[in-house]
């Protein structure tokens with residue numbers, strides 16, 4: 132693959148837990164372009180520098196774009212692994228389908244990612260809980276106003292060394308149930324990892340933060356009755372020994388961490404259900420003492436214990452605000468596979484180079 136070198140490399144930040152999330156970006160990026168005539172072409176690695184766009188470019192006006200989030204981890208022997216990248220490429224192409232973006236060759240994206248990671252290995256932090264976050268994105272680049280699917284696209288992968296997603300690390304999070312705003316509706320784009328979903332969720336997120344909460348717990352948009360997800364994480368509850376997560380009804384993002392947790396739980400003999408779960412059922416369980424645990428799952432935050440849920444002005448603490456046993460088991464299992472300290476029984480580690 133063609134590599135366009137840069138003359139001056141960036142000054143690296145301290146690669147430890149003070150990194151925060153998504154604040155620093157590495158020296159290079161992978162890019163490829165799409166035009167109707169040429170298909171996907173011009174795949175290369177080039178300096179990650181500001182790019183110029185005409186202000187009439189489709190992405191700025193109609194948000195026709197999709198993205199992914201993955202992580203690369205430094206292994207104890209110095210090698211590098213990415214967690215289940217094939218799942219991300221497949222999901223990204225499903226998101227493209229929903230957003231009228233042409234399918235891209237996953238093998239080429241993977242090759243680009245691997246070349247990029249080999250070049251940027253020095254940016255992968257090694258401190259506990261840190262990783263190199265990978266952000267593949269596709270944006271519509273045709274210069275035209277008029278609501279039509281673009282005929283030109285830019286695919287890029289940028290890399291960011293990260294610490295923990297939440298400022299308070301593994302401390303249990305506080306969620307507030309959103310009973311007014313909706314993130315997505317049936318038939319909408321909730322199932323796709325597309326840019327606009329996040330714009331739609333910001334108002335509720337800001338209001339939650341002002342009230343001292345970490346994130347919003349979304350309900351279905353039609354009835355405001357069934358729990359959906361957390362916006363950047365899928366949600367799980369442990370109620371009376373049953374591990375429950377909302378079924379993928381079409382308005383929920385099909386998380387790869389969610390899927391991985393379900394497999395681990397089933398293989399270990401836990402009682403697991405993917406079903407509709409109403410917020411009334413959750414708070415009733417909190418009240419009668421059967422809501423043992425709640426946690427969110429997602430690449431950025433991995434497994435994030437939930438310590439408290441507020442619904443209709445009332446606070447429901449969970450497990451005394453502490454991380455539960457199943458949450459801990461899943462956290463240890465998944466991070467153990469990611470960081471190479473546990474056997475990779477499922478073949479989820481993809482070695483680079």
Ligand SMILES: *Cc1c(COP(=O)(O)O)cnc(C)c1O
Pocket residue numbers: 200324360361362363364365384385386387388389428429430431
């Ligand atoms: C990315 C994302 C998730 C988590 O998916 P993972 O594949 O586990 O990272 C959950 N919800 C939403 C809305 C997301 O965008």
